Amino acid sequence: MTRKRSATTSNPAAVLGTRALNRATLERQLLLRRSPMSAVDAVGHLLGLQAQNVKPPYYALAARLDGFTPEALSRPMADREVVRIVTMRSTIHTHTAHDALTLRPLVQPARDRELTQFRQGLTGVDLDRLAALARDLVEAEPRTMKQLRQELLKEWPDADPGALAVAARCKLPLVQIPPRGLWGRSGQVTLTTAEHWLGRPAEPSPTTPDETVLRYLAAFGPASVKDMQTWAGLTRLREAFERLRPRLLTFRDESGTELFDLPDAPRPHPGTPAPPRFLPEYDNLLLSHADRTRVVPPEFRGRGWQGNTAYRTLLVDGSLAGLWRLDEDALVIEPFGRLGSGQREEVAAEGERMLKVMHPQTAYEYDIRFGTVRG
Incomplete structure (x- = not known):
């Protein structure tokens, strides 16, 4: 489908006011008008949904999709098309199976940095060995975090139990398996690896985050380098934006910050109505x-x-x-x-x-x- 190009100028010096940025972001977030997308396609387009609690992803899609019902997300979660996993900003997100296996390697440097905060509780712990042992445990049988801690303490009895659990979560792409996350169902957090649950290996960490930069702009743009770094919990993304600069438009916000955007992305008129x-x-x-x-x-x-x-x-x-x-x-x-x-x-x-x-x-x-x- 061909998008109608906005009247917004593509001059690099053009300033986008707050209201123009608001309408552009709402459109890409499917909040300016409800989308006919499927729940799975919307989760992919939005690069995941915050899921610290069970219900928020359902309400997020109810606000964005035409014809949505809770079953439209609950069913693909039961069918392993979407999963709950720690990714951006060290928080649980609902992701498509594909993104669980690709975005998690991308943000692994942030998980490694997070782990350094617990180093005092991990004195004498071989983290690679911990990761291998934890993987064997949760792939042999899904485990609660308490069960995982207890097993790891057998190997490192002097370590801090909480730090051992954090280390396993940071080192491995652990998914919360159903019934946790299903609408109208209850279940404690039980974990296994994304690779085991989805039946295929995670993709290796990408050498560049360029594709994710483009996807981020499609869902959240126009945006600055710092904006994306805030979203991903990563640093040093400037190089990726500079590589992509010839393919992107640039603007300024009212404070002078440089913003990047996709040439064909929607930038509605600032006067476009925005429903509650x-x-x-x-x-x-x-x-x-x-x-x-x-x-x-x-x-x-x-x-x-x-x-x-x-x-x-x-x-x-x-x-x-x-x-x-x-x-x-x-x-x-x-x-x-x-x-x-x-x-x-x-x-x-x-x-x-x-x-x-x-x-x-x-x-x-x-x-x-x-x-x-x-x-």
């Missing part, structure tokens, strides 16, 4: 840029999370505008500021839609209430 969206906690839209002002107004910086706790967030006119939660009998919407009557109606309608998608059997049992952000 209910996002889960830790949604990648809010975490994948060094400069988050394209979606987080400066006055609301830090309002979407507190410490290590993230909240479910509300977008209004494309930007962070409040929080939401599901109480026992109500969807409670807590705007940060005053919403106009038209905006309240749109937000309520979107909330009703979300409830019907995610909780079709009980959607009509929920009231929709507007409140004030607590604290």
Whole structure:
């Protein structure tokens, strides 16, 4: 399908304002209009979904896809088309099988750096031997982290148990196997290697991250080098962007930061309407840029999370505008500021839609209430 080219100029000196960046990012994040993509294709396009908890990937896709049902993600997870695995920023993501085997090697240097934080608890531990032993254990039988720690302690009784577990997670691409991650099911975290679960080897670490740079821009651009480094938890990506520069367009944001983009990527008019969206906690839209002002107004910086706790967030006119939660009998919407009557109606309608998608059997049992952000 041929995309309609934006009227935005491709002059390298062109400045993209905050609203232009917002609309471009929303379009690529499938949040400006819902996409007919399958759940698996959307997970691939978005380079994974934050999945620290079980439910967020489902709510993330409900906000982005036309015709989505929880089963559309739960079924491919059971069928091993998507998996839960630690990748970017040392956090659990839901990835396609392909990306689990390719993105994890790409971010391995970051996992190696993470491991140095635990070196005092690993005195005398041969990390290569630990990785080989842990692999044998989880491939012989999927293990909980507690079971894995207990087995590793037999080999290194003087080591810190927590550090041994972190070492196994950092050294190996461990996936959480179902029923963990399935909608409406419960299950403790049980681990095996991605290669064992998916029945094929991980691809070797790429010599260059160029392909991932292009995919990142397709999902999050226009973006700076620092933006992508924030998303990936990696450093030293400047060389890749410089190699790709002849294939890319360049812009500046309002602070003068250089931004890169794909020539044929959509950059909608800044005046394009952006409907309300209910996002889960830790949604990648809010975490994948060094400069988050394209979606987080400066006055609301830090309002979407507190410490290590993230909240479910509300977008209004494309930007962070409040929080939401599901109480026992109500969807409670807590705007940060005053919403106009038209905006309240749109937000309520979107909330009703979300409830019907995610909780079709009980959607009509929920009231929709507007409140004030607590604290």
